Amino acid sequence: MSTNLISQAAKELTRRLDQLARITDVRGETTRTFMSPAMGRANALVGAWMHAADLDVREDAVGNVIGRLRSKRPAARTFVFGSHLDTVKNAGRFDGALGVLLPIAAVEVIRRQGIELPFSVEVVGFSEEEGVRFSSAYLGSKGYTGRLTASDFKLEDPAGRTVAQVLAEHNGREVAPPRAAHAKKDLIGYLEVHIEQGPVLEAKGLSAGVVSAISGQTRARVGFTGHAGHAGTTPMALRKDALAGAAEFILAVEALAKARSPLVATVGWITAHPGATNVIPGSVELSLDVRHPRNEERRAAFEALEETAKAIAKRRSLGFSVKATQDNGAVSCSGSLTELLERSVRACQGSSLALPSGAGHDAVIVSSLTPVAMLFVRCRKGLSHHPDEYVQPRDLEMALAIVVDFLTRMAYQPAS
Ligand SMILES: [Zn+2]
Numbered sequence: 001m002s003t004n005l006i007s008q009a010a011k012e013l014t015r016r017l018d019q020l021a022r023i024t025d026v027r028g029e030t031t032r033t034f035m036s037p038a039m040g041r042a043n044a045l046v047g048a049w050m051h052a053a054d055l056d057v058r059e060d061a062v063g064n065v066i067g068r069l070r071s072k073r074p075a076a077r078t079f080v081f082g083s084h085l086d087t088v089k090n091a092g093r094f095d096g097a098l099g100v101l102l103p104i105a106a107v108e109v110i111r112r113q114g115i116e117l118p119f120s121v122e123v124v125g126f127s128e129e130e131g132v133r134f135s136s137a138y139l140g141s142k143g144y145t146g147r148l149t150a151s152d153f154k155l156e157d158p159a160g161r162t163v164a165q166v167l168a169e170h171n172g173r174e175v176a177p178p179r180a181a182h183a184k185k186d187l188i189g190y191l192e193v194h195i196e197q198g199p200v201l202e203a204k205g206l207s208a209g210v211v212s213a214i215s216g217q218t219r220a221r222v223g224f225t226g227h228a229g230h231a232g233t234t235p236m237a238l239r240k241d242a243l244a245g246a247a248e249f250i251l252a253v254e255a256l257a258k259a260r261s262p263l264v265a266t267v268g269w270i271t272a273h274p275g276a277t278n279v280i281p282g283s284v285e286l287s288l289d290v291r292h293p294r295n296e297e298r299r300a301a302f303e304a305l306e307e308t309a310k311a312i313a314k315r316r317s318l319g320f321s322v323k324a325t326q327d328n329g330a331v332s333c334s335g336s337l338t339e340l341l342e343r344s345v346r347a348c349q350g351s352s353l354a355l356p357s358g359a360g361h362d363a364v365i366v367s368s369l370t371p372v373a374m375l376f377v378r379c380r381k382g383l384s385h386h387p388d389e390y391v392q393p394r395d396l397e398m399a400l401a402i403v404v405d406f407l408t409r410m411a412y413q414p415a416s
Contacts, residue, residue, distance in 0.1 A: 005113065033133040034128040034133045062148070063127030068123075082100065085100060102400055104123055210355075212293060242318055334373055336371070344402045
């Protein structure tokens, strides 16, 4: 019975996730960064599991480990699964690793069921997503999709070594930014399985949900300037308190986001000058992070917040400045792949839930090459980037059953 096969494979998946988590650059933690010794060992281990699942295994020039199940059909296109094998410092067991090891398990189940897929399957363990070593994310998926540039190669790690140097050492020769692993026409699509890193699935009592879109982000620095003055001798009516203005703005940010769900907006840090107990704050700088799955809504919200800040500054006779530091567009998931995935989720779980991803993922980069879909898996308290990151075994089993069902549906009713 396939349910037996799936529950056995899910147990093995748990064991593998534990084993992979012990591969680390820092003893007692799970820490793996781009091209580190632990990444080499992780690729070897994951490559061995891919091999055991009858995948042909290779590693590309940027350290992505790639397993391929070649269809016997001539000119068959390829469906890609993937996520990242690097981690943040002192990470958990599931972020990234789940999206590599679960598809390997799914392919094993499909093979044991004797299902012949009419397309090839590729499972990719991306070498870099978290941006830890070079303060720049997605080096692995950018390499796979042919999006690495000469300026990416000049990025330096804290030891002053460049991406180009690290890659030359790894490959035993100088390497140029690689071309895409596949032509667009040869690909069907991409599915990334990832922990939710948020509390929505837990709140709804569901093991898994389907990502509708990956939110775009606007980040900015906002400044208010007033007049520093004596806290004891300046009457309240004559003050230009930059921090009081900023406080009003922060509450306005919260109120706007609450009124425009699924908008999320955050002020993450604030500095007040001169920063003394007995001095009225003369100037303040703060960060603003605005995210929404739709670009128009995100831009409109950002503009509304800019207007609000201006109005607060005017009313309080403060100076005001805003400088956008980042503007990343939203990525929408493929309608046909998402629909198929929702069918699998409903078939296995009874009901499905669509939710936006507030965090970026490899799927953002891969979407430049082929249509993408994402499956989110419940994690305890939404916690991630932490050793206590946890996915219940029954949720792993559910996610595996969904991906097996998805592959089976693709085999019999391929997405156009
Ligand atoms: Zn991740």
